Amino acid sequence: MAHENPCTDMHELLLRLGYHETGIHNIRDELDNLLNDIGFDEIEKKAHDAIDVKDAAGLITVLNELMKRMENKGIYRPDYPTILIKLLVNGLNNKNEDIFSILEGSNLSTEEIKKEREFLASCAAITQLGYIMIYRIIGEVKAASSGEHVFILIDHFTPDTMIFVDFSIDSILETEVKQYEKEENNYCLNSPTSEDEISKHIAQYYSYFHTVSGIGLSHNIHNNIGIAYDKAGMHREAISEFNEALRLDPGYVEVLNNLAASYHRIGLVDEAIENLRQAISFRPGYPEAHCNLGSIYASSGRFEEALAEFNAALSINPESALVHNNLGNLYTEQEKFPEAILAFQEAVKLNPEYLPARSNLGTLYVRQGRHEDALREFSEVLRRDPELPEAYCGMGGAYYELGSFDRSAQAWMRAVNLAPELIECVPEKLLLKVKRGISRVE
Numbered sequence: 001m002a003h004e005n006p007c008t009d010m011h012e013l014l015l016r017l018g019y020h021e022t023g024i025h026n027i028r029d030e031l032d033n034l035l036n037d038i039g040f041d042e043i044e045k046k047a048h049d050a051i052d053v054k055d056a057a058g059l060i061t062v063l064n065e066l067m068k069r070m071e072n073k074g075i076y077r078p079d080y081p082t083i084l085i086k087l088l089v090n091g092l093n094n095k096n097e098d099i100f101s102i103l104e105g106s107n108l109s110t111e112e113i114k115k116e117r118e119f120l121a122s123c124a125a126i127t128q129l130g131y132i133m134i135y136r137i138i139g140e141v142k143a144a145s146s147g148e149h150v151f152i153l154i155d156h157f158t159p160d161t162m163i164f165v166d167f168s169i170d171s172i173l174e175t176e177v178k179q180y181e182k183e184e185n186n187y188c189l190n191s192p193t194s195e196d197e198i199s200k201h202i203a204q205y206y207s208y209f210h211t212v213s214g215i216g217l218s219h220n221i222h223n224n225i226g227i228a229y230d231k232a233g234m235h236r237e238a239i240s241e242f243n244e245a246l247r248l249d250p251g252y253v254e255v256l257n258n259l260a261a262s263y264h265r266i267g268l269v270d271e272a273i274e275n276l277r278q279a280i281s282f283r284p285g286y287p288e289a290h291c292n293l294g295s296i297y298a299s300s301g302r303f304e305e306a307l308a309e310f311n312a313a314l315s316i317n318p319e320s321a322l323v324h325n326n327l328g329n330l331y332t333e334q335e336k337f338p339e340a341i342l343a344f345q346e347a348v349k350l351n352p353e354y355l356p357a358r359s360n361l362g363t364l365y366v367r368q369g370r371h372e373d374a375l376r377e378f379s380e381v382l383r384r385d386p387e388l389p390e391a392y393c394g395m396g397g398a399y400y401e402l403g404s405f406d407r408s409a410q411a412w413m414r415a416v417n418l419a420p421e422l423i424e425c426v427p428e429k430l431l432l433k434v435k436r437g438i439s440r441v442e
Contacts, residue, residue, distance in 0.1 A: 013135065014091075017128075018218045018248070023091040030084040031132070038069035040133070047137045056157055060172050066133065067170055075129065076170070079114070081121035089125050092221050094240050099228050106232035109387060116228050123150050123168040124220035130167040131216040141165075143217050144187075146209040147254065150220055153211055164206060175202060185211045185251065212249050219248040223255050230262050238262045253279045257289050264296055272296055287313040291323050298330045306330050321351035328360060340364055355381050355388065362394050366401065374398045389419035400427055413437045 010031070014024045035041075043066050050058035074082060081100075090098050099120060103113050127143070127150050134141055134152055142153040144164075151166040155177070162180075164173045179202070180187045189207045212219065226241030242259040245252055256279035263272040273296060279289040294309030307330060313323045328343030341364055347357035362377035375398050381391040396411035408427075412434045415422045426434050 010132075010136075013132065016214065017092075017132075017216045019091040020096055022096070023087065027084070027087045027091055030082075030087060034070075034073060034075075034084060035133075037073055038066070040066075043069070044137055051138065051157075054158065056161065056163065056174055059157070060163065060174060063134070063165055063172050067130075067167065067172070070129075070167075071170070075126060076167075078118040078120075078122035078126070081117070081125070084129065085121050085125045088128050089120050089221055089225065092218055093225055094222075094244055095237060099225050102232055102234070103228055108231060111387075112231065116231055120224050120228055123148065124217045124224055127152060127167045128217040128221060130165065134165060135216075140213065142211040142213050143215070143220070144209045144211045145220060145252075145254075146206060149205060150217060151205075151209075153209075166205070169205065171201075171205075173198070173201070175206075187211070210249075210251060215248045219245045219252055219255075222248070223252070223258065226255075226258060226262070230258070230265070235262045235266045239266075251282060253282045253286055253289070256282070257286070257292060260289075260292060260296075264292075264299075269296060269300060285316050287316040287320060287323065290316070291320070291326055294323075294330070295326050298326070298333060303330065303334055319350050321347040321354040321357060324350065325354065325357040325360060328357070328364075332360070332364060337364060337368060353384060355385060355391075359388070359390055359394060362391070362398075366394060366398050369401070371398045371402050387418055389415045389422060392418070393422055393425060396426075396430075400430070405430060409433045409437065 010028055011024055014027060015021070019027060043062060046065075047059060047062045050056075050062060070076070074080065075085070078085075086098075086100060090096075090100070093099055100117055103116050103120075106113065108116070131141065131143060131152055134154075138154065138157075140156075142155065144151050144153045150168060151164050154163040154165065157163060160177055161174050162177055164171070164175065166172065179190055181190060182188075187206075187209050189203065222241045222245035226238040226245065228238075229235070229241060230238035239259060239262050242255050242262065245255045246259070249255075256275045260272040260275040260279070263269075263275065273293065276289050276293040276296070279286055280293070283289075290309045290313035294306045294313065297303070297306035297309060307327075310323055310327045310330065313320065314327075317323065324343050324347035328340045328347065331337070331340035331343060341361065344357050344361040344364065347354055348361065351357075358377045358381045362374040362381070365371070365374035365377065375395060378391045378395040378398065381388055382395075385391070392411045392415035396408045396415060399405075399408035399411060409430045412422075412426050412430060416426065416434060416438050423431075423434070
């Protein structure tokens with residue numbers, strides 16, 4: 001049976017997804033090369049045969065084969081993104097520039113640049129490519145997101161089931177529609193009734209999700225570009241990308257949270273609060289928004305409102321090291337040191353790798369004269385991240401108060417070598433020695 005291709009004009013599809021006219025030619029060239037390399041015509045024919053007879057299992061088998069062929073071409077290597085993956089990210093950039101180069105030229109550490117580069121080239125970009133391919137085979141499908149996790153939803157193949165096509169974890173799964181409560185474009189899993197592996201998998205990755213139609217993963221990619229700009233200190237560029245993501249999907253609560261953070265960084269406190277309140281109105285059980293709103297209230301001296309937001313976040317997720325750490329910062333601002341220490345200690349207990357809490361705990365120990373305890377915490381921080389200047393700064397302060405001036409100077413040298421602006425914090429007594437020594441620090 002002849003099967004009409006639902007996507008006969010790739011140029012038109014890319015335009016609809018928001019790609020700049022000037023970059024579409026390069027995307028199409030790279031895409032054509034990939035399709036040829038993986039034998040996409042064969043995949044497409046097999047898929048159409050399954051679609052014609054409504055064979056969901058057969059379609060899943062074909063899509064799994066597509067994933068394997070893509071993997072063999074290095075598509076699932078965000079640490080070494082292909083030219084096509086980079087084009088699918090940069091082609092949506094509002095400024096029409098290379099966000100990967102922006103990161104490379106930023107003041108971020110090598111490790112942070114690597115992490116952000118991989119984030120840009122991972123889930124959303126890979127899934128965008130998958131969306132384009134599946135759209136070519138099936139026609140209109142939906143993009144779905146559950147927090148940072150994204151996938152493709154096929155919900156029209158049969159009336160009683162949905163198919164999750166998850167390129168980010170290399171998984172395809174068919175599930176029953178009745179397992180979910182749906183409100184507009186939001187899906188929430190009913191209480192799982194089974195402890196089998198499939199049920200656990202669904203609960204882990206698809207307990208709730210939000211869908212959009214017609215825009216692919218473009219809203220997610222704009223959000224990720226915004227995060228990269230924000231990390232690079234280009235907050236207004238980040239705001240532009242976040243606003244574009246919201247234009248595409250006004251119900252994208254994670255973007256409201258990210259937009260609020262960027263507004264706060266450039267001093268637009270009212271705008272930040274408004275976006276966080278909107279995010280919470282969309283999803284009352286969103287702990288990150290409550291936590292960020294609490295932090296903004298705390299920085300504005302609105303301590304009671306801050307405490308209420310942190311408590312709201314903890315009622316949703318009591319095991320969040322981030323929230324306990326921010327609660328400790330609030331108590332520190334109020335000079336409630338015993339409460340602050342308990343909060344920081346709880347954060348470290350919940351996540352020993354969460355370095356801000358360890359560093360804050362060390363700083364508070366110094367203020368209380370508990371220098372040995374402080375040095376223990378700073379040493380643990382530096383054991384996990386030997387290039388964290390704040391930890392050397394704290395260690396320098398602890399040694400200084402203990403009268404170990406040589407050790408203090410060495411710590412300050414490391415701190416200033418990593419972050420030159422910290423020279424302003426060096427004690428006057430050590431300033432000359434530190435200035436003479438920083439150029440010799442290895």
